Amino acid sequence: MRSTTNKLLMGALGLALILPAPLAKAADNSRLMSFMAATQAYNNGDYATAEKGFSDLIAQEGESGAVWYNLGNTYYRQGQNGAALWAFKEARKLAPRWDNLDTNIALVTQKAVDELPPLHPAWQRTLFFWHYIFSARERLVLLALCNLIFWSLLIIGRKRPNELTSLGQVISLVLLLAMGGSLIAENFFTREEGVIRTATAKIHSAGDVSSQVLFELHECTELFIENDQNGWLQISLSDGKRGWVAADDVAYRK
Amino acid sequence: MGKHHFIFIGSMLGILLWSLPVWAAASISARLDRDEMQVGEQAFLTISITYDSGRVQTPNIMENPHLSYSYMGTSTSVSIVNMRRTDSIEYRYLVEADAPGDYTIEGISSVVDKQVVRADPLRIKVLGQGQAGKSQQAVHGGISLEATISNNEVYVGQQVIYKLKFIRKNPLADANYEQPELGDFLTEKIGDQKDYESVIGGVRYAITEIKMALFPTKPGHFTIDPAVISGSMIVRGQNRGGLFDDFFMNQTAKPFSVKSNPVEIDVKPLPSAGRPAGFSGLVGQYQLGYDLSKKTVRVNESTTLTLVVEGYGNVPNLAIPAPGNNNDFKIYEDKPHLDKESRSDGIFGRYIAKWALVPSAPGTYPIPELRLSYFDPETEEYKTLETGHQTIEVLPGNNTEDIKVTGLGGTTVTPTTTKQQVAVLGEDVMAASNGDYIDNTPLNRRDNLWFWPIFLLPPATWLVMTIRRRRQNRSPEQLAKIRANKAYAQLVNDINDAQNQASYEKMATAVRSYYAAKLQQSGCAITPQEVAVILKASGAGAALCDTAAQQLAQLEKALYLEQDAAAIGQLAADILATMKEVDHAFHNK
Numbered sequence: 001m002r003s004t005t006n007k008l009l010m011g012a013l014g015l016a017l018i019l020p021a022p023l024a025k026a027a028d029n030s031r032l033m034s035f036m037a038a039t040q041a042y043n044n045g046d047y048a049t050a051e052k053g054f055s056d057l058i059a060q061e062g063e064s065g066a067v068w069y070n071l072g073n074t075y076y077r078q079g080q081n082g083a084a085l086w087a088f089k090e091a092r093k094l095a096p097r098w099d100n101l102d103t104n105i106a107l108v109t110q111k112a113v114d115e116l117p118p119l120h121p122a123w124q125r126t127l128f129f130w131h132y133i134f135s136a137r138e139r140l141v142l143l144a145l146c147n148l149i150f151w152s153l154l155i156i157g158r159k160r161p162n163e164l165t166s167l168g169q170v171i172s173l174v175l176l177l178a179m180g181g182s183l184i185a186e187n188f189f190t191r192e193e194g195v196i197r198t199a200t201a202k203i204h205s206a207g208d209v210s211s212q213v214l215f216e217l218h219e220c221t222e223l224f225i226e227n228d229q230n231g232w233l234q235i236s237l238s239d240g241k242r243g244w245v246a247a248d249d250v251a252y253r254k
Numbered sequence: 255m256g257k258h259h260f261i262f263i264g265s266m267l268g269i270l271l272w273s274l275p276v277w278a279a280a281s282i283s284a285r286l287d288r289d290e291m292q293v294g295e296q297a298f299l300t301i302s303i304t305y306d307s308g309r310v311q312t313p314n315i316m317e318n319p320h321l322s323y324s325y326m327g328t329s330t331s332v333s334i335v336n337m338r339r340t341d342s343i344e345y346r347y348l349v350e351a352d353a354p355g356d357y358t359i360e361g362i363s364s365v366v367d368k369q370v371v372r373a374d375p376l377r378i379k380v381l382g383q384g385q386a387g388k389s390q391q392a393v394h395g396g397i398s399l400e401a402t403i404s405n406n407e408v409y410v411g412q413q414v415i416y417k418l419k420f421i422r423k424n425p426l427a428d429a430n431y432e433q434p435e436l437g438d439f440l441t442e443k444i445g446d447q448k449d450y451e452s453v454i455g456g457v458r459y460a461i462t463e464i465k466m467a468l469f470p471t472k473p474g475h476f477t478i479d480p481a482v483i484s485g486s487m488i489v490r491g492q493n494r495g496g497l498f499d500d501f502f503m504n505q506t507a508k509p510f511s512v513k514s515n516p517v518e519i520d521v522k523p524l525p526s527a528g529r530p531a532g533f534s535g536l537v538g539q540y541q542l543g544y545d546l547s548k549k550t551v552r553v554n555e556s557t558t559l560t561l562v563v564e565g566y567g568n569v570p571n572l573a574i575p576a577p578g579n580n581n582d583f584k585i586y587e588d589k590p591h592l593d594k595e596s597r598s599d600g601i602f603g604r605y606i607a608k609w610a611l612v613p614s615a616p617g618t619y620p621i622p623e624l625r626l627s628y629f630d631p632e633t634e635e636y637k638t639l640e641t642g643h644q645t646i647e648v649l650p651g652n653n654t655e656d657i658k659v660t661g662l663g664g665t666t667v668t669p670t671t672t673k674q675q676v677a678v679l680g681e682d683v684m685a686a687s688n689g690d691y692i693d694n695t696p697l698n699r700r701d702n703l704w705f706w707p708i709f710l711l712p713p714a715t716w717l718v719m720t721i722r723r724r725r726q727n728r729s730p731e732q733l734a735k736i737r738a739n740k741a742y743a744q745l746v747n748d749i750n751d752a753q754n755q756a757s758y759e760k761m762a763t764a765v766r767s768y769y770a771a772k773l774q775q776s777g778c779a780i781t782p783q784e785v786a787v788i789l790k791a792s793g794a795g796a797a798l799c800d801t802a803a804q805q806l807a808q809l810e811k812a813l814y815l816e817q818d819a820a821a822i823g824q825l826a827a828d829i830l831a832t833m834k835e836v837d838h839a840f841h842n843k
Contacts, residue, residue, distance in 0.1 A: 065691030095691040100684035144708045151712030
């Protein structure tokens with residue numbers, strides 16, 4: 001009786017693992033077709049349709065590096081440099097080593113008028129380079145891989161201890177901690193970012209149009225978003241300035 | 255070396271040291287507390303001189319037949335930064351005018367240890383009595399806020415000065431300023447707010463002026479909404495005239511809110527007639543100056559072309575197109591530099607651009623011409639500033655820099671370098687993606703399905719293997735101890751099994767196994783007498799010792815004599831109860 005029960009359980013587990021695969025594949029095909037349709041609209045110059053297509057994909061959890069990249073191009077074609085920069089930044093999170101993307105970001109960034117230090121200082125990008133050159137998924141895969149290597153070497157090292165396995169353990173542990181720390185930082189300590197999308201945006205002392213205007217920002221200025229309240233965003237800049245701006249003036253992930 | 259030599263050297267050193275203060279840094283600046291006043295009113299002129307050391311002479315001011323300057327005193331201060339001392343001295347003057355007009359206070363200078371320092375001239379507008387703004391003629395309720403604009407009819411991009419004048423009789427406890435909505439204008443603040451006093455209708459008022467430069471961004475008729483200042487002012491309450499009335503106790507804070515007048519402005523579009531090609535939208539009045547550091551250079555030597563454009567207008571639009579592609583020079587552009595200065599009459603900008611020109615072959619070459627077009631709203635026409643036609647003479651380079659190549663037949667050929675900078679002809683984003691990185695998706699719930707099992711499996715495996723290895727490596731003592739700890743639970747199981755099987759033999763074996771495990775001995779041949787001794791040594795009571803021994807004896811007897819199978823249940827229950835107490839005795843030992 002016990003063996004029959006075990007067989008039934010194993011069969012159910014196998015089905016649970018296999019069954020979602022065809023469904024997932026169908027969803028991927030549908031997403032790819034929507035992407036190609038929106039890209040075709042872009043290539044034909046129908047930017048409004050292309051923008052809707054890419055935005056719908058993102059809203060329906062079909063986003064990818066290519067979707068955000070093409071959306072950025074679409075915004076650029078429509079003269080919305082701020083929105084384009086934001087879309088390119090979202091694409092870079094998913095495809096961080098894409099040369100075309102770097103070129104587009106450099107092109108749009110130079111249109112920024114406000115002189116501010118970069119949101120992520122150069123020392124941070126250098127010291128924690130793996131956080132910026134690998135996407136979150138790649139870091140997750142590396143984390144799983146380093147974890148496997150580390151524990152395997154630990155098991156092997158018990159039976160055949162030598163310097164090579166010890167060194168391998170240390171290296172894999174360091175990589176494991178680096179990838180794990182990066183993912184934890186991304187999930188818990190990363191601030192949301194946005195980009196000014198209007199020609200001029202006034203920054204107020206409170207989330208109220210009648211409050212004191214503290215300063216003005218211009219299109220393509222990058223900022224951190226601290227809070228979201230009643231159609232206003234509390235923002236901070238890389239030089240420490242803070243204030244409130246109308247949400248419509250900012251391109252950000254709602 | 256004789257005595258005379260020392261005297262000579264010492265004198266030279268002394269002169270050197272004495273003359274050092276001449277090289278000390280000194281600077282002078284001048285400012286007025288207001289840029290507009292009436293005949294009969296005063297403005298304060300402050301001249302500040304900063305210097306490292308030495309003597310400072312009283313400043314000179316060029317005389318003006320309509321302006322008089324009354325000396326009001328000086329103040330000095332010292333600062334020490336990074337072990338370096340800097341002194342400052344301020345001279346204050348009262349400036350009065352005897353006739354209306356626009357005046358320039360110029361020739362402000364001083365001498366600091368034989369070094370002449372000069373300040374920029376200042377401008378002040380003097381109005382006749384009765385020409386003052388409406389608010390100055392009738393300040394109702396002791397408070398008013400007036401908004402004025404320098405020009406009500408302007409062109410797109412033309413600079414206009416928006417001025418707010420806040421006049422009040424009573425001092426303020428606090429104030430909050432609400433700027434009007436200026437969405438259709440680019441704005442730049444002009445200096446800090448100016449505070450001064452003025453007498454209007456025989457009453458002294460405190461006045462605050464705030465100025466902004468506005469640059470309209472599109473044509474049309476616009477109304478700038480009123481600005482609002484609110485807060486509370488300190489007013490004196492009624493003095494009842496009592497003996498103990500105190501002046502300060504009679505002051506209260508009274509809330510106020512004052513709104514300025516709206517301001518109308520007509521913005522005209524820039525004329526399309528006569529608009530030069532490449533016009534960048536620059537509006538204002540500008541001048542252009544340029545300089546070539548060296549007009550004669552050698553091949554591969556550089557000369558710097560510096561261009562300065564300055565003037566009043568929408569200076570953020572100031573940008574000079576770079577020199578185009580040139581076969582005669584390599585052109586390296588330095589980062590251009592825009593300085594904005596808030597002056598009383600508006601925003602003044604100075605744009606400085608530099609290019610290094612490196613000729614590649616000897617000869618005489620024209621310098622790349624640079625042009626800048628702007629619209630002058632005063633003359634209402636487009637103007638173009640040009641550097642004009644200039645040439646540079648390039649001499650052959652030094653021998654070490656000439657490269658000679660031996661050609662066919664042994665002749666020497668000097669190659670000419672024809673490389674040039676890549677000219678940027680346009681800019682655009684890269685082509686859309688047709689599917690690159692379509693699979694680079696963000697993390698989602700599905701990732702949990704594969705990640706957590708893969709992540710937890712290796713450490714779980716390691717843990718299982720570690721536990722198994724430790725169990726295999728246990729010593730006999732450890733195993734005996736573990737068996738002893740589990741002895742009672744094993745006994746209960748064995749007794750229940752024996753009862754189910756109605757087996758006195760198994761029950762006896764279970765009891766003997768229990769004692770063997772507790773005593774960490776192999777084998778189970780213990781006798782009832784030994785049980786009694788062991789329990790007594792463990793501190794169990796005499797009754798318990800006897801009971802346990804009797805039960806074991808009863809079991810042994812049952813092995814050899816036929817027993818009632820029905821009685822095994824009662825015996826099992828009795829044995830379990832007794833063994834429970836025995837286990838407590840062993841535990842408390």
